[in-house]
Amino acid sequence: MHVLFLTDTVFALRERALLSRLEVGLAAEGVRVTLAAPEEALARMDLNILGEPLSYHEGAFAFTRRLRAGRLAEDVVAASGSVPVTVVHVFGGSAWTLGVELARMWDAALVLEIWRANLAERARSVAGQLRDQAVLAAPDPSIERAILREGGSVVARLTPWGARADAEVGVKLSPDRATAIMMIGVGRDVASYTSAFDGVVSVVEGRDNAMIFVDSEAARRAGLWERAERLGVCDRLSLIDAMEDRRDLVLRGDMIICPDARGEQRTLLLDAMASAMPVVATEDPFVSSLIDGRTACLLPAGASAINWGETIRSLLDDPERARSLGASARAYVREKHRVSAHVATVLDMYEWATQRTLPFKSGT
Secondary structure (H helix, E strand, C coil), X not given: CEEEEEECHHHHHHCHHHHHHHHHHXXXXXXXXXXXXXXXXXXXXXXXXXXXXXXXXXXXXXXXHHHHHHHHHHHHHHHHCCCCCCEEEEECHHHHHHHHHHHHHHCCEEEEECCEHHHHHHHHHHHHHHHHHEEEEECCHHHHHHHHCCCCCCCEEXXXXXXXXXXXXXXXXXXXXXXXXXXXXXCXXXXXXXXXXXXXXXXXXXXXXXXXXXXXXXXXXXXXXXHHHHHCCHHHEEEECCHHHCHHHHCCCCEEEXXXXXXXXXXXXXXXXXXXXXXXXXXXXXXXXCCECCXXXXXXXXXXXXXXXXXXXXXXXXXXXXXXXXXXHHHHHXXXXXXXXXXXXXXXXHHHHHHHCCCCCCCC
């Protein structure tokens, strides 16, 4: 079986770890994977996992799509030695239409990864147009339900993402070193992000050995640097470019703060749980791995800075409770979100999709 992983820039920058784990796991099962990513993504990060990735131009105009698909198809054929592609697996909504063109060219099965809840409606529309050729991969049961809510002939398969659970984890909130609080997310919900930030600031102001690390793009969107200047805490704040791709650094922290509740899946959150990091986050009905008291401390949408501060402070003041929460989250991930289980569900989906796939009709 030959699978093309087609990713857009946003997904590649956020989920390189997922692409890597899935590619390696599938290769161990005898699946050949070719990865194609936009030129911008390849310029910003290393996506060379098991082979040299192919580049394509994302483009803003629909009338160039077939031309761009044709060029990429030629590159895939050249790189693979003419081994036919049987599955086109698309990661990132902006690459869907290009994936459709490629699947049509090759009479291949098309898999769309629905990693964000608000992609469900559009995904149903695309899948409906392609009938038996398309399968929608849902990383979360709530996303699967959102896809199937309107019924019809759309096909969805549940493929929960996996996390790396190392045999040993470091001690969090050690009294022998400074406390590192990691704020992740995209910062589009400015009100939630600034409330969480103000809550974190209220906690670190009283602790000489505490630092805040925030994704630079999220900080820009939410205006956090200017806010830090007004609050006089710039010396406690560090901004990190592409934070979700710097997870080795992030996972050395002591606590993860996730104010976003946009129905988005994140392997970084799963990795944090697997590393026994205590998580404080906004409730999100589309992220089933966030379970209050078991995997995270959850706050309701619209929680105030005071609420955030009290919750974070309660964990920092009681390290044993924080470590217990981290250990519970780690046990949950090891039970429910192993990488091997993710690979197995994806492989089952591919085999099922290729067995049921019928060639595209001429002219469709």
